[in-house]
Amino acid sequence: MFENNIIIVFGYPDLTKEECLSNWRTYQRLKDWTRNKSDETLLEKAKREIAKSQQFEKDSKKYKLKFVNTSFNREKVLTELLGWVKNELNKK
Secondary structure, three states, rough: OHHHHOOOOOOOOOOHHEEEEEHHHHHHHOOOOOOOOOHHHHHHHHHHHHHHHHHHHHHHHHHHOOOEEEOOOOOHHHHHHHHHHHHHHHOO
């Protein structure tokens, strides 16, 4: 079904809601959607997003899709992913 495509699913299933909030606050820019939201609102959003990430991870395994966990060491994980993608493209 997906033989000529590379599908990559991203998520952060291993973060706590507090870590997620901290990441959002650390990297937010002036016009980001998080800017005018309270910590309480964002913690609830983080809880939902982490749950979605956990489901994405399960679904990716079920459908044999590449899941990339960006919970920690994001730069390293993305650099490794780039190598994986290059390898996959060379197979085609």
